Amino acid sequence: MIAPEAGLPCFGGFCVFWGAxxxxxxxxxxxxxxxxxxxxxxVLRVNVGKKKANLEEKNATCCKNLLQKWC
Incomplete structure (x- = not known):
C-alpha cells in the first residue's frame, strides 16, 4: 500500500504517521x-521611517542654513 500524499509505502498505522x-x-x-x-x-516600515527621519533632518538643516544667511 502507498501513502497517497507522500508517495511512501504504508504498513498498518504508519500511513497515518507519515501523513501527520x-x-x-x-x-x-x-x-x-x-x-x-x-x-x-x-523592514519596509523601518526603512520608510529612516527615510522620513533623513528628510526631516535635511529640512531642518536647510531651514537652519536659510535662517543663518538671512540674519
Missing amino acids: LALQGEFRREKCNMLQKSLAEM
Missing part, C-alpha cells in the same frame, strides 16, 4: 512564510 509528518512540514513552511512576510513588512 507531511502535514507538520507543510504547517512549518506556511508558518515560516508568514514570519518572512511579517519581517519584510517590518
Whole structure:
C-alpha cells in the first residue's frame, strides 16, 4: 500500500504517521512564510521611517542654513 500524499509505502498505522509528518512540514513552511512576510513588512516600515527621519533632518538643516544667511 502507498501513502497517497507522500508517495511512501504504508504498513498498518504508519500511513497515518507519515501523513501527520507531511502535514507538520507543510504547517512549518506556511508558518515560516508568514514570519518572512511579517519581517519584510517590518523592514519596509523601518526603512520608510529612516527615510522620513533623513528628510526631516535635511529640512531642518536647510531651514537652519536659510535662517543663518538671512540674519
